[in-house]
Amino acid sequence: MADQHPSSQCGCGSGACGNGGSAKPSPASIQFKKPASAPAKSAVPAAAAPPSRRQFVGGALRGAFLFVLGAATSLIARVSQKERTVWQIDPTKCIACTNCANHCVLTPSAVKCVQQYPICGYCKLCTGYFEPEPNALNTAAENQVCPTGAIERRALEDPYYEYNIDEELCIGCGKCVVGCVVFGNGSFSLQIRHDRCVNCNECAIAMVCPADAFVRVPASQPYLLKTREKQG
Amino acid sequence: MNARGQFPIHNLQFSILNSLAPLLRVLLLLVVLLSPLATFAAERFPPPEFEPGTYTMPPTTTPPPRLAVMEIVDVAVLLGALSLSTYGVLVKRSRRHVFWVMVFSLLYFGFVRQGCVCSIGSIQDVTLALFDKSYAVPVSVLLFFLLPLVFTLFFGRSFCAAVCPLGAAQDIVTWKPIKLPVWLEHALGVIPFLYLGAAVLFAATGTAFVICEWDPFVAFFRRGGSFKMLALGAGFLAVGLFIGRPYCRFLCPYGAILSVLSRFAKWNVTLTPDDCLKCQICDVACPFGAIAEPDEAAPPKPRPGFGRLVVLGTLTLLLMAGGAWLGGRLGLPMSKLNRTVSLAERIAAEDSGAIKDVNDASKAWRALGKPAHELHAEALRVRGQFRFGGLLLGAFVGLVIGAKLIGLAFAHPHDVYEPNLANCVACGRCYSYCPKVLVAAKRSEKKEMPRPTAA
Incomplete structure (x- = not known):
C-alpha cells in the first residue's frame, strides 16, 4: 500500500496502517494524501519548490531542530540534579511575616506552624498562644493569638501546659510563631508540610519571601526543625 | 517529686511575667517593630524534665514529600x-x-x-x-x-x-x-x-x-x-x-x-x-x-517577486531595530519587578531619607548585616540583564511581526481546503x-x- 502516491500521507508512516485484526474498516484504511500544490511560476524558488524539495527542506529543518534540542538537553542534563530537592523554610531566617498564608498557590497554604516539642518550655503563659494582654489565661477565643483557634492547650502537671497544632485549622499565618520566638523558646516555627506542598518549580511564596528564608533541601531530609542544640 | 522544686528560676520568671503583663504589651510591640525575630529566639525557659512515665512527648510530625x-x-x-x-x-x-x-x-x-x-x-x-x-x-x-x-x-x-x-x-x-x-x-x-x-x-x-x-x-x-x-x-x-x-x-x-x-x-x-x-x-x-x-481561483494572482521580499525584509529589520530600541527603554521599568532590584531601590531610598519607614524585606535584609554596595552591585547586574534582555525581546518581537508579514505575502499557494x-x-x-x-x-x-x- 505504501508509495502508491509519491506524496502519500496516509498518516501512519510506512504501511503500518490498515485494519490490523479488526474486521470493521475504519477511516484509517483510506489513503490520505496532501493536496498537490498548485504549480506557480515565481522568482522565489523556495515558495514554488516541487514537493520533493519541500520534503527535503522539511527534513533538513527537522534534523536541525533535533540537533538543537539535543544540544540544549545535553547542556541542561549536565547541570540537572542528581538528588531530588523540595522547598523548605529556614527557621533561622523566617520572620513570620504572614506572606506564607497569603501567597501559596494552595488555599489554605502548604505552610503550617510546627510545634517542636523538645525545645518547648511548656509555659503557662505561652506568648505564642495568648494575646499580649489576655483577659484571663484560659482558652477563650478572645485571649488567643491564633485567628483560627488551631492551637490546643492541654494542662499537664502544674504549671506546665502542652501546646499542639491542629493542622487542619492552621493557615500558616505565623502569628503564634512571632509570639513564641520573641518571648519564648521559639518552639513554634513555620514549615512547609510536604503532604500538602505540590513542590512548584518556582515556589510562589519564595518569590515574595522578604527574608529569603525559602531554600531547597534534599528530599531525603525535607524538614528544617530546631533542636535543643541548634536553635534558631 | 514535682518539677516545681527543680526549676525555681523557671517559676520565678513565670511570676515576673504574670505580674508585668501590662509592660509586656509595650515590650512586645517594641521588640516586634524594631527587630528581626531570628536573633531573639533562645532557650529562655528550659524545657521541663517530667517524671519518667508521667508524660510522653508527642513526636513532631514530618509528613514525607511525594515519592521519587x-x-x-x-x-x-x-x-x-x-x-x-x-x-x-x-x-x-x-x-x-x-x-x-x-x-x-x-x-x-x-x-x-x-x-x-x-x-x-x-x-x-x-x-x-x-x-x-x-x-x-x-x-x-x-x-x-x-x-x-x-x-x-x-x-x-x-x-x-x-x-x-x-x-x-x-x-x-x-x-x-x-x-x-x-x-x-x-x-x-x-x-x-x-x-x-x-x-x-x-x-x-x-x-x-x-x-x-x-x-x-x-x-x-x-x-x-x-x-x-x-x-x-x-x-x-x-x-x-x-x-x-x-x-x-x-x-x-x-x-x-x-x-x-x-x-x-x-x-x-x-x-x-x-x-x-x-x-x-x-x-x-x-x-x-x-x-x-x-486561494481565489480566477484570475491567478502573480506571486510576489523579489522586490517585495526586499521591501518586507527591510521592514522586518526596521521593526527589529524599533523593537530593540523600545525594549531597551522598557528594560529599566521591567527590572523593578525583580526582587533584588526592588530591594536595592528600597534600601537606597531609605538610606537617603526619601522613605521614612521600613518594610519586611528591608528589615530582614538589614538584619543580615551585609554591606549595601554588594546589594547595589547585584541589582545593577540584574538591571543590565534586563536592559540587554529587553533589547533582545524587542528585536524578537519585531522579527516575529516581520516574519508574519513575509509569511502572509509569500503564502504557499493552494487551491483546496487544507489544515x-x-x-x-x-x-x-x-x-x-x-x-x-x-x-x-x-x-x-x-x-x-x-x-x-x-x-
Missing part, C-alpha cells in the same frame, strides 16, 4: 498519553479516541497532578537552567519540556490535541464557536510569541515564572485559589464557549513553539483522501480557525465531516468486508 518514583510515573503517563493521542490523530483518525485521551489527560495532569508539572511552564525551568548555573532542573521537568517537542516535530501537535490539560479544559467547553476574521486571527496569533519572549526574559533573570503565575486554569485544578486567578480562569472558559481554545491560540507560549515545529512535522493532520470537493464543511467544522481556505499546520491542534473534529472520507469509508467497507485482513 512518582516523577517517573508522570513521565511514563506523558509518554503514553502522547502516543495514544498521536495514534488517535494520525492512525485511527478518530475524534472519539482523541476525546477520551483528552478527558484522561484533564483528569490526570489537571486534577490529580493539579496542573504541575506542565510542559508550558517547563519552558521557564529550562530557561533558568540555561542562565543560572546554580539552578538544577529535575530530569522529569526536562522531559516534560522535550517529549512534546520531539513528538510535534514528527507527528504534529498531538500534544495540544489531547495531552495538555489546559487545552483539554478549553476543548471540552467549546460550545458554539464563531469564526474570527482572518486579520484578527493573524494579529492575535502574534501574542503567544510576545508572551514567550517575555516569559523567557523573566525566567532567565530569575525574576518570576510568569507563565505559572498567570496559568488561568490551575486554580480550578487545585480547586482553590485567589479570586483573581479564579476569575481569569472563568473568563477564559466563558470566552472559550464561543471562541475555541482562546488560551491555546492567542496566549500559550508553548503552543507558539509547537506551531513552528508543526510546520516541519514529518506526518501531520490531513483532510481528504482524494480531490477536495471544496464543500467547506471541514472549515465550518473546525472551531479553531485552522483550515486554510483555497493550517501551524494552527491546527489536531483535535480531529474535521475527520468525520469530510464527505470524501465518508464515501471512501463506505466504499472500503463494502470492498473489504469479505477479507478481514487488510493489505
